[in-house]
Amino acid sequence: MDRSSILTAAFSDSHREDLQSAYADRFMLEAESLIRKRLEFYYQESTLDDTDRIAPNDSVYNLPARDIAIIRHVLRSDGLPLDQVDEGLVNTYAGLNQVVLFTVRPTTVKFAATPAIGDTFQLQYFGPPLPLVNSGDSNNLLADYPDLYKEAIMVSIFKRAQNMDLASAMFQSANSTIDEINRKMKKLLGGARASNPYNTNWRSSY
Secondary structure, three states: HHHHHHHHHHHHHOOHHHHHHHHHHHHHHHHHHHHHHHHHEEEEEEEOOOHHHHHOOOOEOOOOOOOEEEEEEEEOOOOEEEEEHHHHHHHHOOOHHHHHHHHEOOHHHHEEHHHHHHHEEHHHHOOOOOOOOOOOOOOOHHHHOOOHHHHHHHHHHHHHOOOEEEHHHHHHHHHHHHHHHHHHHHHHHHOOOOOOOOOOOOOOOO
């Protein structure tokens, strides 16, 4: 599923194909705005390569999004997960022959040591979904929840058609899906394990 196909599905299911050529771009922007207002974050993946360096041969790379909630893993191209440390340790081990450490800044990530030209890193993080700009664009959220994007687009379609009952129904359904996604993401970040309950019936033998 990509941007073009989800737009086609939304206009088709709304039986308002007549609006697609004139309003597709605007309704997609409005749908993404609706999602961003309520969605706290979602699991994302991105690849860092030489084009992301702040300067040639630099060890600092630009992050793909400004609002990254948390970086879960950074993997080298050989699959080795790197250790996240503070700025001091990254500077201390800047002379290493291989990259094994990284630190996160507000909009960049810095490695120790300097990656070789052509090295790539897989970034796994929680943050906002990447915007859908071109017809073939997609992201993890669209792949996992195409119904969310379709319903968010249909909110604008039905508003334009002045069918406020259907617009409200789509709005409520989209928000319910986002609330469920938020719940799952918080559980994933917190982990599946919980602390053992306190046993109030246990008595000491002393």
